[in-house]
Amino acid sequence: MKLEPLFDYHANLAAALDVGAGPYGHRLIVEVAGGAFEGPRLKGRIREGGCADWLTMADDYGHLDVRATFETDDGALIYVEYHGHVELTDAVRAALAGEGETDFGEAYFVTSPRMQTGDPRYRWVNNLICVAQGRLRSGRVEYRVFRVSND
Amino acid sequence: MKLEHLMDYHLDLGAALDVGAGPYGKRLVVETSGGSFCGERLSGSIRAAGGADWLTMCEDFAHMDVRATLETADGALIYAEYVGRSELAPSTLAALAGAGETAYGENEMFTSWRFQTGDARYRWLNNLVCVGEGRLVPGRVEYRVYAVLND
Numbered sequence: 001m002k003l004e005p006l007f008d009y010h011a012n013l014a015a016a017l018d019v020g021a022g023p024y025g026h027r028l029i030v031e032v033a034g035g036a037f038e039g040p041r042l043k044g045r046i047r048e049g050g051c052a053d054w055l056t057m058a059d060d061y062g063h064l065d066v067r068a069t070f071e072t073d074d075g076a077l078i079y080v081e082y083h084g085h086v087e088l089t090d091a092v093r094a095a096l097a098g099e100g101e102t103d104f105g106e107a108y109f110v111t112s113p114r115m116q117t118g119d120p121r122y123r124w125v126n127n128l129i130c131v132a133q134g135r136l137r138s139g140r141v142e143y144r145v146f147r148v149s150n151d
Numbered sequence: 152m153k154l155e156h157l158m159d160y161h162l163d164l165g166a167a168l169d170v171g172a173g174p175y176g177k178r179l180v181v182e183t184s185g186g187s188f189c190g191e192r193l194s195g196s197i198r199a200a201g202g203a204d205w206l207t208m209c210e211d212f213a214h215m216d217v218r219a220t221l222e223t224a225d226g227a228l229i230y231a232e233y234v235g236r237s238e239l240a241p242s243t244l245a246a247l248a249g250a251g252e253t254a255y256g257e258n259e260m261f262t263s264w265r266f267q268t269g270d271a272r273y274r275w276l277n278n279l280v281c282v283g284e285g286r287l288v289p290g291r292v293e294y295r296v297y298a299v300l301n302d
Contacts, residue, residue, distance in 0.1 A: 001256070001284045001297070003152060061278045083265060085278045105152070105301040110280040112263040114234065127212040127236045129261035131280055131299045133152050146152070148282050150256040 007039025084111025095136035158190030227270035235262035
């Protein structure tokens with residue numbers, strides 16, 4: 001089993017709304033204002049609507065719960081959802097507050113994206129198990145996405 | 152980013168109940184009757200009740216949706232849930248019908264795991280993204296599960 005690069009993407013971060021502590025923990029809703037993705041088999045933009053991270057903050061980690069709509073350059077729509085975990089180091093907390101950046105592999109910041117589409121050209125994405133690592137840049141989050149494949 | 156072995160895991164399979172095609176596709180509920188897991192940092196048994204695979208049969212893939220309760224040898228309870236994709240190759244279909252088995256890496260059979268526990272000794276599992284590769288042997292499914300870690 002190995003990890004094989006699939007595509008890179010970034011999402012532009014808008015407001016982080018502090019919903020407070022409810023029955024499932026302390027929730028933040030981080031709104032996303034579009035973005036873009038690019039890889040050898042998959043390229044396009046992230047739609048501005050219907051995309052956010054319903055983040056739960058616990059025990060020095062943020063637990064991501066993200067939905068997004070990807071639109072490929074050739075007009076296919078792909079629904080993307082993922083869970084993930086981000087270690088709330090001082091650098092991550094500062095970057096989330098708009099001060100500084102983090103790099104890939106610096107803190108634990110890993111997700112497991114899933115994709116759904118009915119477009120025959122991209123039906124293969126329905127059957128992938130993927131993982132991604134993230135980093136925070138000014139005003140955006142960037143990911144490298146890998147698919148899990150056999151050796 | 153790298154994969155580090157977390158545990159080997161098996162589930163004993165019970166009846167596969169064909170629920171038929173509903174609004175989300177063709178569903179099978181595959182009952183499980185316990186199992187075990189073994190790794191350097193966690194080992195124990197899987198509770199016989201409260202686990203199953205709510206499987207959706209797609210074109211050439213089955214999409215797994217599994218819940219299980221893990222009980223470690225030292226008494227911690229861990230709620231595990233995972234989604235997966237299993238290529239319905241001829242050897243997979245034969246093994247599901249009780250004839251023969253499949254090997255790791257023979258077909259695509261991958262999973263993406265999440266764990267939840269309040270036990271202080273295993274809290275680190277709450278913050279890990281994990282993936283697994285699977286195979287079918289008579290009466291059971293086996294997985295090698297890996298944590299996705301920074302290099």
